Amino acid sequence: MSVNLKLLNAFLLIAEHGSFRRAAELSGRSQSALSLQVRELEGQLGASLFHRTTRSVSLTREGQALLPHARRAIAEMEAGLRQVRAAAGMQGGMISLGCPPHIAERALPALLARFHAAHPGVALRIREMPQAEVLEGIRRQELDFGIGPRPANAPSLTFLPLMEEEILALAPAGTAGRDGSITLAALGSLPVIITSGTNSMRAMVEEAAASIGVSFQLRCEVQTPETAIALAAEGLGVAIVPQLALAGRRVPGLAALRITDPPLLREVGIVQLRGHRLSPSAAAFQALLRASFPSMPMMGATTPLEPGDCAKTISSEPARSVALAGSKPAGRRHGKRVSASD
Template identity: 40%
Template sequence: MARAGDSIPAVNLKLLHTFMLVGESRSFRTAADRAHRSGSAVSSQIRKLEEQLGLPLFHRTTRQVTLTREGEQLLQCVRRALGEVESGLLAIQEAADIQRGRIALACAPTIAGAYLGRVLAAFERRYPGIQVSVRELTAAALFESVRKREVDLGISVATDSPEFRFEPLLSDELVALVPRALLPDLRKTISLKALAAMPLLVLEQGTALRTIVEQALGAQGLQLTTRFQFMHSQTLISMATAGLGAAILPSTALPAPLDPAVQRLRIVRPTLVRHMAIVTLPGHALSPAATRLVEMFRKILAVHS
């Protein structure tokens, strides 16, 4: 039996964890189920702990198990101690992940063109040990990539799909890039109806931007008619500059300054806004490395948007 002045018994964490399970559940059977061990193995561990400490930790009867006064005191200490150990291990794992992590990212082309270069450059300087692979995908392909777990996260337009979790990142107004040959008078806005009467330049099917435009036109009883469909916003800008039609684009995709051959107009009646988000699967927690990348995105967006 331990006496005052004796050295502290070398009690291992496994015994303390088993004791905490029994102490919290007040049941050897429940503790055994939670530990995935047999009831006799749990009882044996508790007896061993009591022998090492030299005092009983539980009052046992045929109907119930209760803690002794010393058992209550030990339970509080063990909870604190194991909580500290768990926090320490998580911190170490996070540090290791940040030093040697890998991230697979899928990104909408317009966001990639506007921000991704600055984000990746800053991220690489801050976390040189993390390897980031990037796929530039349209919305339909991006959602499929997230669904199949081919990437850790995506950056795309938020939808109402319950299949995905959307964490807001950026709200981006859509604007019209109109050739001065089509609309020579200077103005700041254009209605969606007036815009629809012009030859329109839009992105191809499967892009989130195309879906937003088609839905907005449909709500106004208008139809999208276009001879040209493109994959990248930069191509739309070039075609509008050449005078082939009016392009509908996210404001973040437009260069500054604009070519004198075109003017940028806000779309009104109605205004069109896309809401960009971090796309993951419900219940899927981002790794510490991926979380740091999202933080870097938010930091860069706050400065440049």
């Protein structure tokens, strides 16, 4: 049975005030209109809800049984409406986003602080996970959106580029060539620390190496770029890591070297379920990402970079524009690019 909440509200007003006249005053409706609504509700339920006399109104046994349930129903509806209004006005609600741990750690904190300062009532849920799990969370609608590499073969998802990121080698400064870089072939002769085979960056690096007939001396396989950096700091090998993982980070004795012949580049951006409409809060955070996501400076041409030099403070300048899916990037250096698997 479907009962109109307006009828329940009319019943509740009369029951709590014991008067059609008082209920009419509070609701801004006429007594006759309220009486009609009560009769309609009684007709739907097949029971009388009020004892009516010329001087008083009281609940029948059936009315007494209905009263607590009507109160809960109206209270639940009002709570739901308040939550929706708060979310629509960005005074409440929650944003759920997913991204690889190095992006959450190095690129998001300042942006999250800015967003919280502007919208303190909005809760933020950050899921740090491998890109494959981020994509799955988006498909299941457990996440509003994700941040990471461009997905490949993902017709159910959309991708909005935020920046172009290089894959770098974190190595002792003396490892660099004269121009402060290292060739992919030269990396083949060094002990390498790299993320596991399920990581999209690993596939990118191995594909590029295979294309020039190079194989790596794998020293350590790890799950995250942060672990690779820590192991490189202990002298276990050369860490191959994404540029964002080195933002704001300095490792004594090591330099971030651009990989050349070929350079390794990938797009990082916002991944979202196709056709999914964002809440106002999520849309506002995406706008902040588009305007202020860290735009990483390129490596120096003559000297290797200290790892911390890969960082650029977040500003109000728009992020460097990148061509959308299916279009040809304009004015870029040639290099291998990778997309995260769908």
